[in-house]
Amino acid sequence: MTALPGDRTAEPYVGPRPFRRAESALFHGRTEEARHLRDAWLSERVVVLHGPAAVGKTSLLHAGVLPLLEEEPRPARTLVLPVGRLIHQPTWPLALSSGPGGYRFTLISSWTPAGQAPDPEQAVGAALESVIADTAPRRVLAAIDHMEELFTAFPARVQERERLVAELAGALRELPLNLLLVVRDDQLATLSSYEGLLSPQPFAYVRLEGLDQPSAVSAVTGPASGSGRRYAAGVAEQLVQRLRTTTYTDRLGTSVEIVSDRVSPFELQIACAALWASLDDGDDAITPDRLAQLGDLAGILAGYFDRTVRDVSMETGVPEPELRDWIETTFITERGTRGTAYRGLTQTADMPNPVVDALVARHILTEEQRARSLWYQLGQERLVEAVRTANRAHHVVPARGRPQEHTPADFRAAAEAALGEGNFISAHRFASVAARRSLEQGDERQFANLLAFQAEVSRIEGDLEAAKQTLNEARSQFESQQDALSTVQVLTALAEVSLSMGEADEAVDLGRQAVARMPGDVSARTLLAYALWQAGSPADAEAAYNDALDLDRNAARALYGRGRVRIALRDFRGALADLDRALALGLPRAEEDRARAAREEAQRRLGL
Numbered sequence: 314m315t316a317l318p319g320d321r322t323a324e325p326y327v328g329p330r331p332f333r334r335a336e337s338a339l340f341h342g343r344t345e346e347a348r349h350l351r352d353a354w355l356s357e358r359v360v361v362l363h364g365p366a367a368v369g370k371t372s373l374l375h376a377g378v379l380p381l382l383e384e385e386p387r388p389a390r391t392l393v394l395p396v397g398r399l400i401h402q403p404t405w406p407l408a409l410s411s412g413p414g415g416y417r418f419t420l421i422s423s424w425t426p427a428g429q430a431p432d433p434e435q436a437v438g439a440a441l442e443s444v445i446a447d448t449a450p451r452r453v454l455a456a457i458d459h460m461e462e463l464f465t466a467f468p469a470r471v472q473e474r475e476r477l478v479a480e481l482a483g484a485l486r487e488l489p490l491n492l493l494l495v496v497r498d499d500q501l502a503t504l505s506s507y508e509g510l511l512s513p514q515p516f517a518y519v520r521l522e523g524l525d526q527p528s529a530v531s532a533v534t535g536p537a538s539g540s541g542r543r544y545a546a547g548v549a550e551q552l553v554q555r556l557r558t559t560t561y562t563d564r565l566g567t568s569v570e571i572v573s574d575r576v577s578p579f580e581l582q583i584a585c586a587a588l589w590a591s592l593d594d595g596d597d598a599i600t601p602d603r604l605a606q607l608g609d610l611a612g613i614l615a616g617y618f619d620r621t622v623r624d625v626s627m628e629t630g631v632p633e634p635e636l637r638d639w640i641e642t643t644f645i646t647e648r649g650t651r652g653t654a655y656r657g658l659t660q661t662a663d664m665p666n667p668v669v670d671a672l673v674a675r676h677i678l679t680e681e682q683r684a685r686s687l688w689y690q691l692g693q694e695r696l697v698e699a700v701r702t703a704n705r706a707h708h709v710v711p712a713r714g715r716p717q718e719h720t721p722a723d724f725r726a727a728a729e730a731a732l733g734e735g736n737f738i739s740a741h742r743f744a745s746v747a748a749r750r751s752l753e754q755g756d757e758r759q760f761a762n763l764l765a766f767q768a769e770v771s772r773i774e775g776d777l778e779a780a781k782q783t784l785n786e787a788r789s790q791f792e793s794q795q796d797a798l799s800t801v802q803v804l805t806a807l808a809e810v811s812l813s814m815g816e817a818d819e820a821v822d823l824g825r826q827a828v829a830r831m832p833g834d835v836s837a838r839t840l841l842a843y844a845l846w847q848a849g850s851p852a853d854a855e856a857a858y859n860d861a862l863d864l865d866r867n868a869a870r871a872l873y874g875r876g877r878v879r880i881a882l883r884d885f886r887g888a889l890a891d892l893d894r895a896l897a898l899g900l901p902r903a904e905e906d907r908a909r910a911a912r913e914e915a916q917r918r919l920g921l
Contacts, residue, residue: 325536326586329579329617329676331369332376340376341535342528342578343369347377350519354378354454354493355388357517358485361504362495364521366679366692367579370495371458373521382454392450397423397457399477416463416470416477424455437477438484445488456493461500465680465687470899472909482511499680523575529553532581537599542592544599551601552588555610556580559695579676580610580695587613614699615706618677622703625671631664637704639664644678644691644700651697655729656680656687663722721747721759728766740770761790765803772810781810801831805840812847820844835864839871846874851881869898873908880915889915 325339332340350373353360364370374396382393399416421440432440445453463474484490492512496504508516524532533549556576588599588607596603607613622640626633643662646652654662661669669689672678679692691697724747728740748763764787771780784807791799808823824841831837842857858875861868876891892912900908 324586324589325540326582326589328582328586329367332372334375334379337376337380338539339536340372342524342530342532343373343377346373346521347381350374350493351378351381353517353519354456354491355391355452356491358491358514359512360491360493360517360519361501362493362519362521363498363501365498367577367676368521368523369578370497370521372578374456374458374493374495388452390449390451392445392448392453394424394444394453394455397455398459399457399462416473417480420457420477436483437480438487441484441488441490451489453488453490454493455490456495458495460494460496460504464500464503478507478510485512523573523577524581525575526553526557529556529576529581532578533585536585537589542597542599545601548599548601548604551604552584553581556584577693577695579693580614583617584610584613587616610695612702614693614695615703618696618699618703621672621675621677625668625675628671629665629668631668634707636668637700637707640672640677641700641704644689645697649697651690651694653688653690654726656689657729661689662726721751721754721756721763723747724750725763725766728770741767744770757790758794758796761787761794761796761799764790765799765806768806772806772813777810777814781807781814784810797830801827801834801837804830805834805837808840808844812844817844817848821848833864835861835868835871838864839868839874842871842878843874846878846881851878854878855882867898869895869900870904872898873900873904873911876908876915877911880911880918883918885915885918889919 327333327336327339350360350362362370362374379393379396382391397420399419417437421435421437424441424444432443435443441453441455463477481492485492494504505516530549530553533552534544537544553576557573559571559573584607588604591603591607592599622633622636625631626636639662643654643664644652656666656669659666669678673680673689676692677696678689680687680689691700724743728743728747744763744767748760748767751757751759751763764783768780768783768787771777771783784803788800788803788807791803804823804827808820808827811817811820811823821841821844824837824844827834827837828841838857838861842854842861845851845857846854855875855878858871858878861871862875865871872891873895876888876895879885879888879891889912892908892915896908896912
């Protein structure tokens, strides 16, 4: 438990999570940065605070800048709004849904005072006018934390994103608004591309880096100052020196030591929390001996990695040894550097995407956009040695003293990377090698999955005949393995290919086969409904969509499909209600554009 200074029994270090506003008394080492950011926010129309992941941007805003604005004199009639977000964050799975009204509704909900209900139909400027109406301020300070969510959370929502930027630009023109945008470095270029659209004045950029040596010492000693305990002379400096020093060791045992001029706040908090937890109740001073007993930073980070692996294993159901082995083999290269992995439709390097999302949320992995795809790597360089240290203790990763032959998984990873780059020839070639080697090793399930992947490459490439042929081969494999779920997924994909080829009746037959095998599969029922509509049976299609929505009332694609069918059936009000809900829940980009067009048609038919 974290508490304010003065409580010796409580934990004065927050660990890997950001500082909260109530913990400002524990926040040390950022005085200069906090004052600089406060002054920029007060004087500039748009300020962009940026830096790498886990460098402390959110902590600086909540525990550094906001307390300064509250505790020190500021210009008269300056209103500071609550920090805004673009997606709800109660838990990680719920963050995958944007809620009613999408980005805009979540943002104005953040800025609206407690007890007031925001109007999801209001534009940002109108909502802000309602919020500030009673105070008539000369200046309004508004912040949006994690601005990268605008580009990464729902990347297909292009129109919604453009609308939000336009509405923020309108609010900046019409209101005395100073906007602070907090964004990760990997999305800074994307945000900067909107500079001319968002503001007539250039953005003011403030970059946050790691802690320098004096600031890091302050961040170590400051939280403990009111606890009744103290650091013995030189101990805090020794700890900071450890945090500045990194030793890289490759698989052949060659090591090199690098001393950085900056300290990661993430690593500092983990190290200090571990050191504090190691103290006995009677310890009044943190001595060099106690620091020596703690071990090196790699061991401390290894402990954090161990806890994270246990938590993610419990959350996702992936066995802990499997998860440990996957992280090391995927994200650490033979040279001891950070490796990368491409995010596929459902898996990343053969691991379900929810596992990756959980590791990103805990800062073990970090993500970046590259070549129109999402890629992952370890969140910190020092985690390389931490992962190796932790895994050696658990004996889950085989020794790799000599080079090993590439596995089918290696070739599949290469195929996925080529697909992400639009290199279809290489994607086919690597996938073919992976499939052949899987079959040679007797891994029939992996072979079937690779056939399905090859079909997806052909489908994206536009070779529908090849996609259909390969999907039928995959179907035969999955049926022989009695894998019902995979068989249904292949039948659904085959139906979609048939529709693309203009073979609606065949798609209906495939859809019915999929539903018969797995009646509770919402995707299969949604596909069947669409195929029925394309085959000229809108009433049957509506009934099939109803069946899908009985299983999941928030199935956005089923709502979108039923909305379009209801237009054909002249139920325009029902269509409008379905399309509005589908758009609020979120659709792929192409379907979102068509849903908006269908919504306009329904409104036009209603005379709205």
